Amino acid sequence: MSYKYYWEDFAPGQVRETGGHSLSEDEIIEFARKYDPQPFHIDRDKAKQSAFGGLIASGWQTAGLCMRMLCDLYLLESASMGSPGVDEVRWVKPVRPGDTLRLKSTVLETRASASRPDMGTVRSRSEVYNQHGELVMRMSGVGMFRRRSPGT
């Protein structure tokens, strides 16, 4: 199988952006019932009385949607080998039913692997914005990618 993007195709400063991805109240409640059943994620009435003043999406669902947008943006067409982790996850603003999210992904740094000549890592920043252009979530993560040609 050949891919569109290998490690060599990522360079610091590259910016990729998605179109919008909407989230319904039903989707918020369905996700939260399974993974994060706090009252302000699953119960409209209790959420109204909470500090958030209404139902909000689990931050993990926003992270999941961010991942989905990354997949659709380039990851599924890339020689991805997974990720060791992310840093500085910030849930900056609540995501509410009907919000439309989009992703801006910026490459920060690329590194050849010292131990594996066939792969390299790419550090990138993901920023998720709502339909008002407000930042709702950001994080900085590392992805591992196969190289087009092995390093020496």
Added chain:
Amino acid sequence: MAIKYYWEDFTPGWVIETPTRTLSEQDIVRFAREYDPQIFHTDAEAARATPFGGLIASGWQTCGITMRLMCDGYLLETSCVGSPGLEELRWLKPVRPGDTLRLRSTVLESTPSGKQPNRGTVLFRWDTLNQNDEIVLSMRGRQLFLRRAPAPPEQDSPKA
């Protein structure tokens, strides 16, 4: 549900281990189709040819399961009012179909809110372990909790 734990109850060194949850192949594929459709998460056959040697759960699903373990273990009995974020998140080992996970939460640091006298922040370490006691996910992050009793006003602040 009655609140059992407030901000004051989370002091450094507080540690709790939750009951377990087991993840099926169907759970893994269903989550991944929606949120992380990379082939090593969605296609057991194709996953065999990848470096992972078989189907593995999306790391974000492991985060979700960790959150659920936390909710069922103790969080729904707390005054938690959300989280500003995580400092660090590491997927240390793949999670595979049939794995049974549990969460160990440890309080690292506790800080009263500077702005809101009825709240405080707690920095946790969250380790998710599998049935072989291997840590599969390790995170450091903060959560906000309401206080049992508001912070006393500072000495030098004028009385209303």
